[in-house]
Amino acid sequence: MKLDLAQVRHVAKLARLSLTPEEESKLVTQLSVVLDAVDTLAALDTQDVPPTTFAVTEGGGAVRVDEARDELSVESVLKNAPEKSGDSFTIPQVLDGNG
Amino acid sequence: MGTGDRVTSVLDASLADTAARIAAKEVTSVEVTKACLARIAEIDGKVKAFLRVDAEGALREAAAADASSPRGPLHGVPVALKDNINTAGLETTAGSRILKGFVPLHDATVTARLRAAGAVVLGKTNLDEFAMGSSTENSGYQLTHNPYSLECTPGGSSGGSAAAVASGQVFGALGSDTGGSIRQPASLCNVVGLKPTWGRVSRSGVIAYASSLDQVGPLARTVRDAALLLQAISGKDPHDATSASRAVPSFTEALDGGVKGLRIGLPREYFVEGMEPEVAAAIREAAETLRAAGAVVEDVSLPHTRYAMAAYYLIATGEASSNLARYDGVRFGHRAADAKNLREVYDRSRAEGFGAEVKRRIMLGTFALSAGYHDAYYVKAQRVRTLIARDFEAVFQKVDVVLSAASPACAWKLGEKLEDPLAMYLMDVLTLPTNLAGLPGISVPTAKSSAGLPIGAQLLGRPFDEVTVLRAARALERERSLSDWRPNV
Numbered sequence: 001m002k003l004d005l006a007q008v009r010h011v012a013k014l015a016r017l018s019l020t021p022e023e024e025s026k027l028v029t030q031l032s033v034v035l036d037a038v039d040t041l042a043a044l045d046t047q048d049v050p051p052t053t054f055a056v057t058e059g060g061g062a063v064r065v066d067e068a069r070d071e072l073s074v075e076s077v078l079k080n081a082p083e084k085s086g087d088s089f090t091i092p093q094v095l096d097g098n099g
Numbered sequence: 100m101g102t103g104d105r106v107t108s109v110l111d112a113s114l115a116d117t118a119a120r121i122a123a124k125e126v127t128s129v130e131v132t133k134a135c136l137a138r139i140a141e142i143d144g145k146v147k148a149f150l151r152v153d154a155e156g157a158l159r160e161a162a163a164a165d166a167s168s169p170r171g172p173l174h175g176v177p178v179a180l181k182d183n184i185n186t187a188g189l190e191t192t193a194g195s196r197i198l199k200g201f202v203p204l205h206d207a208t209v210t211a212r213l214r215a216a217g218a219v220v221l222g223k224t225n226l227d228e229f230a231m232g233s234s235t236e237n238s239g240y241q242l243t244h245n246p247y248s249l250e251c252t253p254g255g256s257s258g259g260s261a262a263a264v265a266s267g268q269v270f271g272a273l274g275s276d277t278g279g280s281i282r283q284p285a286s287l288c289n290v291v292g293l294k295p296t297w298g299r300v301s302r303s304g305v306i307a308y309a310s311s312l313d314q315v316g317p318l319a320r321t322v323r324d325a326a327l328l329l330q331a332i333s334g335k336d337p338h339d340a341t342s343a344s345r346a347v348p349s350f351t352e353a354l355d356g357g358v359k360g361l362r363i364g365l366p367r368e369y370f371v372e373g374m375e376p377e378v379a380a381a382i383r384e385a386a387e388t389l390r391a392a393g394a395v396v397e398d399v400s401l402p403h404t405r406y407a408m409a410a411y412y413l414i415a416t417g418e419a420s421s422n423l424a425r426y427d428g429v430r431f432g433h434r435a436a437d438a439k440n441l442r443e444v445y446d447r448s449r450a451e452g453f454g455a456e457v458k459r460r461i462m463l464g465t466f467a468l469s470a471g472y473h474d475a476y477y478v479k480a481q482r483v484r485t486l487i488a489r490d491f492e493a494v495f496q497k498v499d500v501v502l503s504a505a506s507p508a509c510a511w512k513l514g515e516k517l518e519d520p521l522a523m524y525l526m527d528v529l530t531l532p533t534n535l536a537g538l539p540g541i542s543v544p545t546a547k548s549s550a551g552l553p554i555g556a557q558l559l560g561r562p563f564d565e566v567t568v569l570r571a572a573r574a575l576e577r578e579r580s581l582s583d584w585r586p587n588v
Binding site for chain 1: 311340341405412428430431439444458462465466475481483488535538
C-alpha cells in the first residue's frame with residue numbers, strides 16, 4: 001500500500017517524532033516502497049495459522065516472582081538524567097495556568 | 100627478533116592459544132593487551148572499528164589478571180564488545196547520538212560473565228545505530244571499513260566487532276544478531292560469527308532492538324575461539340526472564356568430531372535471485388567439501404523463505420517502535436534544548452537524537468501496530484512467522500544441519516545502497532529467517548572471491564543444538580584453511 005503525507009504525519013505523531021518537511025516527503029516514498037514489498041504477505045492464506053510471538057518457547061513467557069529488591073540508589077538512577085533537581089527528574093511545566 | 104615481530108606473533112595467535120599461553124605464563128596479559136593497543140593505534144585510524152578504547156581500564160584489568168591465579172578459560176585475554184552491550188562505568192551509546200554520554204550503572208550479564216571467565220575488556224565497537232542496518236553505515240559516529248578492502252563495508256550491524264577481529268586488533272568480540280547482524284559481517288570479514296538459539300544467552304544489559312529476535316553471540320577468528328566465548332556467556336540469568344534454563348553443554352568437547360554421517364540440507368530457496376554467482380558457487384563447493392569429509396548432503400526446501408523478509412521487517416520494527424519509546428529525553432540520553440512543554444521534549448529530543456534509519460523503522464513499526472493496521476500487518480507477520488518456523492521443523496526432521504550462504508553478496512562499496520532501504524534489507528534475506536525461528540546459526544569462512552573478498556558459509560541447526568553447528572563449522576574450517584588469510588591493512 002501507499003502512504004500519503006497525512007498518514008505519515010499521523011504516524012509521526014503517534015511515534016513522538018517531529019519530522020522536517022524533507023523527512024516527511026522522503027518517508028512517504030520510502031515507506032510506500034517497503035509497504036509494497038511487505039504486501040506480498042497478503043497472498044498467503046493464514047486464516048488457520050496461529051500467530052507466533054516467540055518461536056523458541058523455552059525462554060519465552062517466563063515470569064519471575066514479583067519481589068522488591070534493593071538494586072539502584074536514587075543517586076545512581078539520576079546519574080544519566082539530562083536535568084534533575086534534588087531527588088527528581090525535571091521536565092517542563094505540564095499544566096497551564098493556576099492548576 | 101625485533102619488537103615488531105614479537106607484536107605480530109602475539110597477535111597472530113588464536114584466542115584459545117593466547118589463553119593457554121597466558122595460563123602457562125609464556126606471555127603476560129599486559130604484554131598481549133599492549134600488543135592489541137599498539138595494533139589499534141597503528142591501523143584503527145583506517146579501519147575505524149572501535150568507538151571507544153579503554154586503554155587504562157584494559158591495562159589495569161590485565162595487570163590484575165597477571166597478578167592473580169587463572170580465573171577462567173579466558174584469563175587475561177583482551178576482547179571487544181559491540182557498543183550496545185553495557186559496560187559499567189564505560190560509555191555505551193548503541194551507535195546512537197541519543198545515548199551520547201550515557202554511562203551504564205551495571206555491566207550487561209554477558210560482560211560480567213566474560214570478566215568472570217577472566218577476559219579483559221579492551222573497548223567498544225561500532226555498529227549501525229541500535230543495531231539497525233546491514234553495513235554499519237547507520238552509526239551516528241563513524242564509518243567502519245572492511246579490512247579486506249577499505250572502500251567496502253564490513254557488513255553490519257556488528258561491523259565494528261567483525262572488522263576489529265578480522266584485522267587482528269583483538270582476539271574475539273561479542274556482537275548481537277537480530278536478523279543476521281553477527282553472521283553477515285562475519286561472512287564479509289572472513290571471521291567466524293555465531294548467533295545462538297534464542298534464550299541461550301542473556302540479554303540483560305544489552306540495549307534492545309527487537310526482543311523476540313535479539314541474541315548476543317561471539318565473533319572470532321576460529322570456530323574454537325567462538326565456542327570458548329559462547330561457553331563463557333551461555334546459560335540462565337535471573338535478570339533475563341527470557342533466558343532458557345536448560346543445561347549448557349560443552350561447546351568444545353566434540354568440536355573435532357568431524358561430519359561423517361552428518362545429514363546436511365541445502366535449501367534451494369536460499370540460492371536467491373540476484374545472488375552473486377561466485378557466492379552460490381562457493382556454497383556448492385562447501386557442500387562438496389563436507390560431502391567429501393563424510394557428510395550426507397541433500398537438497399531441501401524451505402518454501403516460505405520468500406515471505407521472511409516482509410514478516411521480519413514488520414515484527415522487528417513493531418518491537419523496535421515499542422522498545423525505543425523509552426528514549427524520551429527525560430531519564431537519560433539527549434534532551435532537546437529550550438523545549439516549551441513535555442510534548443516538545445519528547446518530539447524534538449527523539450527527532451534530534453535518532454538517525455534516518457532508526458526513524459524509518461520506528462515509523463514503519465508504529466504504522467504496523469497502529470489501529471486499523473495491526474491485524475493486517477503485525478498479526479499477519481506473526482502468522483507467517485509460524486509458517487517459517489514450521490518449514491525449519493520439517494527440514495530438521497530430515498537433516499541435522501542446513502547449509503547456505505550468510506550473505507547473497509560479498510562486501511559492497513560504502514555508500515552504494517544507502518539511499519535504497521529495500522536493497523539494503525535484501526542483504527539479510529538469508530539470515531533473518533533463522534531469527535524468526537529462533538534457531539542457532541554460524542557463519543564460517545569458506546572462500547575468497549576473485550576480487551579478493553571473503554565469502555562465508557552459514558550453518559543452521561535445531562534449537563539449542565549449537566554443538567552440532569559448531570562441529571560442522573569446524574569441519575569446513577579445517578578443510579578450507581582460511582583462518583590464516585589475514586587482511587593487508
